[in-house]
Amino acid sequence: xxxxxxxxxxxxxxxxxxxxxxxxxxxxxxxxxxxxxxxxxxxxxxxxxxxxxxxxxxxxxxxxxxxxxxxxxxxxxxxxxxxxxxxxxxxxxxxxxxxxxxxxxxxxxxxxxxxxxxxxxxxxxxxxxxxxxxxxxxxxxxxxxxxxxxxxxxxxxxxxxxxxxxxxxxxxxxxxxxxxxxxxxxxxxxxxxxxxxxxxxxxxxxxxxx
Amino acid sequence: xxxxxxxxxxxxxxxxxxxxxxxxxxxxxxxxxxxxxxxxxxxxxxxxxxxxxxxxxxxxxxxxxxxxxxxxxxxxxxxxxxxxxxxxxxxxxxxxxxxxxxxxxxxxxxxxxxxxxxxxxxxxxxxxxxxxxxxxxxxxxxxxxxxxxxxxxxxxxxxxxxxxxxxxxxxxxxxxxxxxxxxxxxxxxxxxxxxxxxxxxxxxxxxxxxxxxxxxxxxxxxxxxxxxxxxxxxxxxxxxxxxxxxxxxxxxxxxxxxxxxxxxxxxxxxxxxxxxxxxxxxxxxxxxxxxxxxxxxxxxxxxxxxxxxxxxxxxxxxxxxxxxxxxxxxxxxxxxxxxxxxxxxxxxxxxxxxxxxxxxxxxxxxxxxxxxxxxxxxxxxxxxxxxxxxxxxxxxxxxxxxxxxxxxxxxxxxxxxxxxxxxxxxxxxxxxxxxxxxxxxxxxxxxxxxxxxxxxxxxxxxxxxxxxxxxxxxxxxxxxxxxxxxxxxxxxxxxxxxxxxxxxxxxxxxxxxxxxxxxxxxxxxxxxxxxxxxxxxxxxxxxxxxxxxxxxxxx
Ligand SMILES: [Cu+2]
Numbered sequence: 001x002x003x004x005x006x007x008x009x010x011x012x013x014x015x016x017x018x019x020x021x022x023x024x025x026x027x028x029x030x031x032x033x034x035x036x037x038x039x040x041x042x043x044x045x046x047x048x049x050x051x052x053x054x055x056x057x058x059x060x061x062x063x064x065x066x067x068x069x070x071x072x073x074x075x076x077x078x079x080x081x082x083x084x085x086x087x088x089x090x091x092x093x094x095x096x097x098x099x100x101x102x103x104x105x106x107x108x109x110x111x112x113x114x115x116x117x118x119x120x121x122x123x124x125x126x127x128x129x130x131x132x133x134x135x136x137x138x139x140x141x142x143x144x145x146x147x148x149x150x151x152x153x154x155x156x157x158x159x160x161x162x163x164x165x166x167x168x169x170x171x172x173x174x175x176x177x178x179x180x181x182x183x184x185x186x187x188x189x190x191x192x193x194x195x196x197x198x199x200x201x202x203x204x205x206x207x208x209x210x
Numbered sequence: 211x212x213x214x215x216x217x218x219x220x221x222x223x224x225x226x227x228x229x230x231x232x233x234x235x236x237x238x239x240x241x242x243x244x245x246x247x248x249x250x251x252x253x254x255x256x257x258x259x260x261x262x263x264x265x266x267x268x269x270x271x272x273x274x275x276x277x278x279x280x281x282x283x284x285x286x287x288x289x290x291x292x293x294x295x296x297x298x299x300x301x302x303x304x305x306x307x308x309x310x311x312x313x314x315x316x317x318x319x320x321x322x323x324x325x326x327x328x329x330x331x332x333x334x335x336x337x338x339x340x341x342x343x344x345x346x347x348x349x350x351x352x353x354x355x356x357x358x359x360x361x362x363x364x365x366x367x368x369x370x371x372x373x374x375x376x377x378x379x380x381x382x383x384x385x386x387x388x389x390x391x392x393x394x395x396x397x398x399x400x401x402x403x404x405x406x407x408x409x410x411x412x413x414x415x416x417x418x419x420x421x422x423x424x425x426x427x428x429x430x431x432x433x434x435x436x437x438x439x440x441x442x443x444x445x446x447x448x449x450x451x452x453x454x455x456x457x458x459x460x461x462x463x464x465x466x467x468x469x470x471x472x473x474x475x476x477x478x479x480x481x482x483x484x485x486x487x488x489x490x491x492x493x494x495x496x497x498x499x500x501x502x503x504x505x506x507x508x509x510x511x512x513x514x515x516x517x518x519x520x521x522x523x524x525x526x527x528x529x530x531x532x533x534x535x536x537x538x539x540x541x542x543x544x545x546x547x548x549x550x551x552x553x554x555x556x557x558x559x560x561x562x563x564x565x566x567x568x569x570x571x572x573x574x575x576x577x578x579x580x581x582x583x584x585x586x587x588x589x590x591x592x593x594x595x596x597x598x599x600x601x602x603x604x605x606x607x608x609x610x611x612x613x614x615x616x617x618x619x620x621x622x623x624x625x626x627x628x629x630x631x632x633x634x635x636x637x638x639x640x641x642x643x644x645x646x647x648x649x650x651x652x653x654x655x656x657x658x659x660x661x662x663x664x665x666x667x668x669x670x671x672x673x674x675x676x677x678x679x680x681x682x683x684x685x686x687x688x689x690x691x692x693x694x695x696x697x698x699x700x701x702x703x704x705x706x707x708x709x710x711x712x713x714x715x716x717x718x719x720x721x722x723x724x725x726x727x728x729x730x731x732x733x734x735x736x737x738x739x740x741x742x743x744x745x746x747x748x749x750x751x752x753x754x755x756x757x758x759x760x761x762x763x764x765x
Contacts, residue, residue, distance in 0.1 A: 010400065020325045020399045025390045031429040038433030038463050045451070045459060053454070099590035127453070128445030138454025145446040145453070149437070191714070 004122035006179045021080050025186040032157075039150055042206060046142045048111045053139010058209025060125060060133070061147065065116040068137045070198065073139055075194045076105035080165065083190045085182040087172075095177065095184070106162045110118055113155060142200070151188050154201060157194045164190060225358045227630065227727040242327035243730060245628075248313035250334050253299050258341065262296035263693070264576035265289050270652075272406065272682040278670040279461030281622065286669035287354035288370065294357025295375060300341055302613055307613040308333070308389055308479035310620045311417045313628060315393055315444050317721035317728060320737045325395035326752025336381055343378030347371035347535040356667065358468070359434075361449035361460040362552075365441040369596055373442045383428045386474070390424030393417050402720070404739035408502070411719050412495060413742050415502050416481025419509040422468045423477070427513070431467035433462060458523055465516035475609055476576070476579040477505055480618030483569045486623050488568035489553050489717040494744040497550045499547065504543035504550075511540045521589050524594045530589055537587035544580050548573060557751075563715075564638030567761055568619030571646040579607025583655065597667075600660025603653045611649050618645065618696065625700070626710030633703040645692030651685025720744055 004014065011017035047054045077185040083098025120126065127144045134140035164187045171177040177184065231237070238246055268289050272280040281289065308576045310616050312330065314322055324330050347353055353375045355364040366373050380457045397410070410418075442447045447453035488495045495501055517533030519527060525533075527592070553572050560566070582604040585591045595601060620643075628631055655678040660666075664675050673681070713722040718741075724733050 009327055010316075010325070016399060020395050022396060024326060024329075024391050024395045027394055027425055029386050030385075031391075031425055034426055035429035035433050038430040038466070041463070042437075042459055045456070046454075049456070050454065079648065127447055141447060141453045142455060144238050145448050145455075148444070149446055153436070 004165075004179065005182060006176065018185075021186050022189070025189050029189065032193055032197075034143060036200075039153075040200070043150075046146070047208070050139030050142070053137060053141075054143045055209045056137065057134060057140030057143030058205065058207075059148075061124060061206045061209065062100055062116050062119055063206050063210065064182075065119075065204060069112050069116075070202045071114065072105050072109045073195045073198050073203055076102045076109070079105065080188050080191050083168070084181070085186040087177050087184045089166075090178055092172065092178060093135055096169070097143075099165060099172065103162060104163050106158060106165065109158060110162075113151065117129050137167065150201060151205070154194070154197060157197070161187075161191050161194050182198050216369075222583065225725070226729060227725060228637060228728050228730050229630075231730045234608035238312045238332070238695055242323070242331050244312050244316050244324050244327065245728065245732075246563070247334055248309050248311075249332050249628075249681040251308040251312060251337070253305060254334075254341070255310065255336065255482050257306055258296050258300035261345075262293050262301055265293035266291045267297070267686070267690070269293060270686040272669050272681045272710050273671070274683045275681075276671050276673045276676050283669050284354060287356075287667070290395065290667060291353045291356050292348055293396055295344060295353070295379070298357055298471070299379055300337075302475045302609055303382075303386055304337065304389070304614065305475075305617050306418060307386075307393070307420055307474075308484060308621060309336075310413075310482065310617075310624060311420075311478060312389070313623065314651075314721055315417050316762055317412055317732055318411050318719060319397060319400055320405055320720050320733065320739065321396060321400035323732075324675055325400055326392050326394045329388050330392050333385040333392070336385035336388065340380075340382035340385065343374050343381060343720030347374035347696050348376065349435055358464060359438060359460075360464075361438070361441075361455075361457040362451065364438055373439055374558065376435045376438045376442075380432050380439070382437070383432045386424045387428050390421035390428070393421040393561070394425065397421075401737065402659065402737050403721075405758045406739075410502075411481075412484035412505075413478075413481035414702065415505055416477050416484070420474055423474050423509050424513060427470040428472070429466045431471075434463045434467065437463075458520065460514070461520055461523055466520045469516040469519065470509075470512045472605075472608065473508055473615045479591055479613045480505065480573060482616045482620035482623070483551065483572050485717075485719070486565045486569040486619055487554050487573075488653055488744045488746065489715050490560075490561045490563055491555050491622075492570070492745055492746045493554050493556075495557040496553030497546075498548055498555070498743070501550055501671070504546045507543040508540060510544070511536060515540055515587075517594070518587055521592045534587055538584065541584055541587075543578060544576075548577055548580075551664070562639075562665070564633075564635060564642050565619045565623035565681065567639055567646070568615050568622065568641035571642065571649075572615040572619065574663065575607050575615060575646075577611055579604055582607065594636030595660055597665055597666045599656040599666055602666050603656035603660060606653045606656075611653065615645065615649075618642070621696070621700075623715070624721070625703070626723055627716045627726050627728070629704060629707070630710050630725075631703045631707030631712065632710050633707060634699045637699040641692055641695035641699075644688060644695065648685055648687075648689030652689050653685070655679070655681040655685070720745060 005017065007014060007017060011020065079098045079101040081103065083095045086092070086094035086098060124131045125144055126132065126148065127134075127141050132141070132144075134144065168177060168184055168187055171180055171183065231243075232241075238250065243245065268281065271285070271288075272278065272286060279285070302599050311753045312324070350371050352370055353368070353372055354370045355368050355372060359372065359376060364376075397414060401410070437448050441450070442450050447455055449455040449457050451457060453593045454513055484495055484501060515533055517529055517538045521530050521534075582600070586595060586601060586604060622633065622638055659675055659682075662675065664671055710726045712724065712726050714726075715722075720739070721728075723737060
């Protein structure tokens with residue numbers, strides 16, 4: 001059974017407070033969906049204007065590292081969900097290890113992404129660089145502009161997510177996570193969104209040229 | 211010490227209010243009390259209002275004569291960009307929601323605070339950080355792209371501080387998203403006992419509809435601004451036509467936010483005006499449910515009309531026809547509101563108090579602004595009027611004549627509640643009338659200028675336009691007096707104003723049942739609502755008489 005939650009202003013009942021936190025976070029997720037929606041709209045229009053150019057550019061994306069990262073993130077979603085359920089049911093050891101695994105997997109994603117960026121740069125795939133491989137090819141140039149932009153935006157979201165998960169670990173060490181498992185619940189919701197965005201980016205960036 | 215004559219913090223022995231709970235600067239800057247955050251916002255937006263107003267003053271000075279003698283063309287570009295950016299994002303968007311909305315929404319639904327008080331405080335800090343970015347851009351030399359940041363000018367050609375300003379706008383977006391999330395959650399989850407959805411005051415409904423638009427439109431602006439930053443910072447050619455990019459795509463995502471943003475500015479104004487008119491006419495709001503649905507319909511259809519800004523930007527004519535049609539459709543709920551305000555006045559016993567004068571001014575100016583919007587929504591007329599002063603006059607009628615009049619009206623109406631002091635009614639009436647005449651004097655000539663073909667955004671113009679421009683600049687002086695007067699008598703009222711009773715206007719609504727100014731937690735005990743809103747008279751005196759049906763039990 002879960003421990004009695006800590007109440008904060010202006011709430012008087014735990015159930016109401018949990019409802020508000022989850023509802024508020026879903027509203028925030030709606031803003032995130034519209035934020036990334038603006039990007040997907042631009043991507044769709046651009047690709048429709050030049051599908052062949054996108055395919056030529058996309059063929060050079062690093063499918064292996066992209067796929068490894070997809071697997072890492074999907075696994076981290078599972079570990080964080082386990083941690084959240086465990087915290088709710090008072091299994092604090094399981095919660096702690098779930099959080100630690102999530103932090104490791106998320107960090108691994110960023111490390112792999114860093115190596116991928118290094119390889120992309122070695123292959124001259126940064127559109128603003130003077131030695132850009134596809135200079136003069138409009139479709140491939142746009143593909144790589146989108147690639148750099150959106151993967152960076154995604155990495156920022158993931159970094160913020162890592163900060164939120166690290167806070168859960170801190171709460172766990174303070175011993176208050178059991179009474180504040182709703183924080184774990186909303187963190188998990190955000191983490192899933194970051195994962196789902198990546199799950200959409202994976203085909204758009206890595207499979208579009210295959 | 212007697213309480214009547216000792217200034218703002220004076221109180222009866224033992225009486226406390228949100229103003230007396232801590233008087234240090236720290237107790238204000240770290241407060242999570244929605245009422246204090248509202249005051250913080252009110253002070254900061256007033257500052258930005260005068261910065262934006264200073265730019266407007268210089269614009270009107272330059273346009274006094276046909277020659278470009280006061281500023282150069284480049285300085286003029288920077289002036290109107292500054293004016294637009296500051297007024298839209300740092301004044302109009304937060305004006306009513308972040309001040310009156312923050313203060314009143316929890317009171318109106320009978321809550322202790324908004325759902326997420328710390329998020330509310332964070333929203334103010336984000337606003338200030340964003341303001342610092344934008345003001346830095348201004349101090350370094352300004353931005354010359356216009357408030358719309360059209361590509362490729364903003365990304366490739368402009369030699370001004372676009373990056374800083376765009377980033378400031380990106381950040382201020384998060385402040386309005388935070389406010390929006392807070393308000394929606396507050397209305398859903400913190401309504402007190404008996405406060406059903408159809409008993410919510412129209413101001414609360416207006417905040418709800420506005421928040422929906424804030425939450426769903428602002429992220430798209432954030433994406434647009436971030437793309438501009440990426441293009442300028444990293445050189446990623448996203449909108450660069452030489453790299454196959456499409457500058458009109460930027461306009462699509464920009465207006466996907468910026469048209470709904472008009473409703474972020476005008477829906478709160480509609481809420482304020484509904485409250486004032488019902489109270490000062492002593493009538494129930496005519497067609498309350500229609501008023502609610504009209505606001506929600508405006509919020510939704512507002513998302514479907516953005517293409518009317520691109521009739522002459524090379525958009526497909528079929529798209530233009532659909533956008534034109536939908537822009538006409540959105541006039542229907544707006545007209546419903548105007549008719550219902552008029553209907554509310556019918557058989558009312560009308561008090562021409564200062565808030566009422568502002569509210570009636572709003573109805574007139576909003577109607578004129580809305581009707582000229584229909585001219586612009588019709589494609590053949592728009593081809594002639596696009597980018598002329600007709601457009602400038604049209605949106606100033608909505609955003610200044612409408613939104614700012616309502617903001618001032620609301621400020622007067624709830625001033626006794628917020629400060630616990632009365633202001634000078636005769637000065638306030640005089641200011642309201644000055645503002646109305648000054649406004650029309652400034653902007654009506656601009657309709658004529660636009661019709662005659664004077665384009666916007668030029669610092670010089672042919673001499674035959676001078677007479678209208680002189681009129682407009684003279685009117686701006688009157689308008690400025692109308693804006694400055696309240697500063698004076700409000701300041702006087704803080705220091706020497708008469709103590710306000712809890713309900714000086716004999717208005718309905720929960721905010722009037724608590725003390726003026728309200729205690730820290732708003733109500734001494736949680737209020738219970740037993741009647742429908744605006745119970746200013748019995749139902750059998752309403753149009754339709756005794757057989758009028760309601761869902762609520764009778765008052
Ligand atoms: Cu519009």
